[in-house]
Amino acid sequence: xxxxxxxxxxxxxxxxxxxxxxxxxxxxxxxxxxxxxxxxxxxxxxxxxxxxxxxxxxxxxxxxxxxxxxxxxxxxxxxxxxxxxxxxxxxxxxxxxxxxxxxxxxxxxxxxxxxxxxxxxxxxxxxxxxxxxxxxxxxxxxxxxxxxxxxxxxxxxxxxxxxxxxxxxxxxxxxxxxxxxxxxxxxxxxxxxxxxxxxxxxxxxxxxxxxxxxxxxxxxxxxxxx
Amino acid sequence: xxxxxxxxxxxxxxxxxxxxxxxxxxxxxxxxxxxxxxxxxxxxxxxxxxxxxxxxxxxxxxxxxxxxxxxxxxxxxxxxxxxxxxxxxxxxxxxxxxxxxxxxxxxxxxxxxxxxxxxxxxxxxxxxxxxxxxxxxxxxxxxxxxxxxxxxxxxxxxxxxxxxxxxxxxxxxxxxxxxxxxxxxxxxxxxxxxxxxxxxxxxxxxxxxxxxxxxxxxxxxxxxxxxxxxxxxxxxxxxxxxxxxxxxxxxxxxxxxxxxxxxxxxxxxxxxx
Numbered sequence: 001x002x003x004x005x006x007x008x009x010x011x012x013x014x015x016x017x018x019x020x021x022x023x024x025x026x027x028x029x030x031x032x033x034x035x036x037x038x039x040x041x042x043x044x045x046x047x048x049x050x051x052x053x054x055x056x057x058x059x060x061x062x063x064x065x066x067x068x069x070x071x072x073x074x075x076x077x078x079x080x081x082x083x084x085x086x087x088x089x090x091x092x093x094x095x096x097x098x099x100x101x102x103x104x105x106x107x108x109x110x111x112x113x114x115x116x117x118x119x120x121x122x123x124x125x126x127x128x129x130x131x132x133x134x135x136x137x138x139x140x141x142x143x144x145x146x147x148x149x150x151x152x153x154x155x156x157x158x159x160x161x162x163x164x165x166x167x168x169x170x171x172x173x174x175x176x177x178x179x180x181x182x183x184x185x186x187x188x189x190x191x192x193x194x195x196x197x198x199x200x201x202x203x204x205x206x207x208x209x210x211x212x213x214x215x216x217x218x219x220x221x222x223x224x225x226x
Numbered sequence: 227x228x229x230x231x232x233x234x235x236x237x238x239x240x241x242x243x244x245x246x247x248x249x250x251x252x253x254x255x256x257x258x259x260x261x262x263x264x265x266x267x268x269x270x271x272x273x274x275x276x277x278x279x280x281x282x283x284x285x286x287x288x289x290x291x292x293x294x295x296x297x298x299x300x301x302x303x304x305x306x307x308x309x310x311x312x313x314x315x316x317x318x319x320x321x322x323x324x325x326x327x328x329x330x331x332x333x334x335x336x337x338x339x340x341x342x343x344x345x346x347x348x349x350x351x352x353x354x355x356x357x358x359x360x361x362x363x364x365x366x367x368x369x370x371x372x373x374x375x376x377x378x379x380x381x382x383x384x385x386x387x388x389x390x391x392x393x394x395x396x397x398x399x400x401x402x403x404x405x406x407x408x409x410x411x412x413x414x415x416x417x418x419x420x421x422x423x424x425x426x427x428x429x430x431x432x433x434x435x436x437x438x439x440x441x442x443x444x445x446x447x448x449x450x451x452x453x454x455x456x457x458x459x460x461x462x463x464x465x466x467x468x469x470x471x472x473x474x475x476x477x478x479x480x481x482x483x484x485x486x487x488x489x490x491x492x493x494x495x496x497x498x499x
Contacts, residue, residue: 020377024434031431032443042443049441053379159382160453161420165442191452194459194479198452201480204234204487 004051016056023052050142057137116141120149129156144173148180155187163187227388227422228321231275231414233473234480242473244304248290249281250274251305255293256315261348268322268345272418273314275477280310280398282469283407313398316352320360321395323349324367331371359394366391374436381420381438389415406464413458417482420454425489447486455482 005012010022026048028034035041116139123132132153139146151167154160167184174180233246253274257265281288288306323345329338353360370387378384392415393408423430423439424447430437442450455478462478 016377021434024431024440027440028431028434031440032445033428034431053441056377056379154382157382158457159380159386160457161381161385161439161450164450164453165446168446187453188449191449191456194456195452197459198455198479198483201476202234202237204480204484205236 002047002051004054007047007051008055019052019055023048054140054142117145117149120153124149124152124156127156129153133157144170144177144180147173148183151183151187160187160190227418228270228272228325230418230421230482230485231272231477232481232484233477234484237476237480238473242470242476245306245470246274246278246473248304248306249278251303252288252307252311253277253314253318255305256307256311257318260312260315261319261345264344265319265322265348268318270318270321273318273321276317276395277311277314278470278477279467279474280314280396280407281308282467282471282474283403283465284310285469286310310398316356317395319345319348320352320356320363324363328367328371359397362394363391366394374438377436378438379441381423381442382416384438385416385419386412388419389413391415392418403465406461410458410461410465413454413461417451417454417458421451421482421486424451425485451483451486 005014008019008022008026010019014022027045030041030045030048032038032042032045119135120132120139123129123135130153132149136146136150136153147166147170151163151170154166155163164184164187167180167187170180171177171184235243235246238246250269250271254266254269257269280286286308288308290304290306292302292304294302323342326338326342326345329335330342366387370384370391373384373387389412393411396407396411396414397404398407420439423437424444427437427439427442427444429435431440439447439450459478462474467474
């Protein structure tokens with residue numbers, strides 16, 4: 001992974017304020033809303049976002065050191081409490097449905113990755129979403145899987161905005177993963193019923209000049225009457 | 227961050243329109259009577275919605291009246307009021323006062339400082355009456371300001387904080403509805419905060435300011451806002467509201483999108499130019 005400080009063009013000793021400034025300056029230039037349809041800019045923006053997120057979460061150094069996410073960092077401080085939180089006792093990695101699908105490991109790296117998510121899965125299955133998020137924050141490699149679990153945890157906490165965004169990222173990173181798509185669908189479905197109702201109602205047709213006048217008039221009326 | 231909760235007038239019957247306008251006028255009158263004529267400049271549609279919503283839930287007896295207006299001296303205006311109107315007028319002052327203070331602290335806008343000074347006496351009086359509520363509101367705003375200063379990237383965190391504030395405002399008294407009202411207010415507050423961020427994104431990018439949705443493209447805004455309103459409706463459906471149902475539905479399903487639609491239209495027009 002590239003050095004996040006290099007991506008943002010700041011020195012590793014820069015203060016958080018300076019980094020935020022640098023990030024916002026870059027965002028101003030590369031944000032998709034400023035560059036509609038420009039794929040290069042969009043790609044650059046996701047790089048900048050990832051770098052900034054990484055520095056903000058305090059994981060910048062660990063990741064830049066040659067992919068060395070040992071199992072240890074991932075467990076973090078959450079590990080000690082994981083046992084006592086688990087109401088089901090032993091956790092069966094194959095029996096747990098929505099998070100299954102990681103049964104067959106091809107190589108050591110994958111196995112290591114899957115092991116990294118064990119505590120997260122455990123928290124999620126027990127409904128300890130905040131703990132799951134905490135455990136996730138110790139995992140440096142933000143893979144599609146990471147975003148998938150983060151979406152589930154955020155959904156559980158009612159953080160719909162983040163849940164939607166992370167589920168989307170997971171699908172974007174691995175478009176063929178059915179599980180990720182299912183989760184994204186599930187989240188989006190929550191808004192669909194409302195949307196349909198809302199569309200049946202009819203969106204407000206806004207005539208800008210009228211609206212402004214209407215508001216001003218209403219205000220003046222009330223301000224001056226009585 | 228105010229004035230988003232309005233009705234879609236095109237879809238209302240004349241009677242509903244009248245009822246809605248009279249609600250707004252009643253609140254305006256209450257503001258004037260309780261806090262002085264000048265306080266009317268702080269009037270917001272959001273608080274008019276609060277009056278409408280709580281009055282429908284509690285099925286209050288409304289005092290109606292008609293008064294002439296200087297702009298239309300020939301056409302008298304109707305208004306209606308009840309206890310909730312007074313409560314909403316007080317909350318309107320609290321929010322306006324904090325809003326002025328916030329503008330002063332953020333932008334060093336002298337006008338805002340003066341405005342806040344105008345209302346400091348009224349605010350202190352209300353604060354004493356609703357100490358607990360006002361403390362929660364002030365804590366939420368402090369929390370929100372710190373979250374924004376830290377550049378928080380998870381948009382749910384500041385939105386939840388603003389939601390907490392709105393939740394508090396929707397609870398006029400601690401009764402059997404308090405829990406559901408608080409949840410409804412929270413969801414609506416969350417929507418308002420995120421909607422505000424959606425509309426400000428372009429400006430915030432330009433001026434390199436904090437925006438909770440900085441990592442999001444505006445293509446995703448509608449989906450996000452739909453999710454948040456769906457939450458809001460879920461809580462709304464838990465409250466036994468029968469009166470003015472069509473009017474409230476109109477606001478929650480359609481009216482809340484007014485500013486969003488206006489913004490979209492403006493952007494489209496700019497693009498075509």
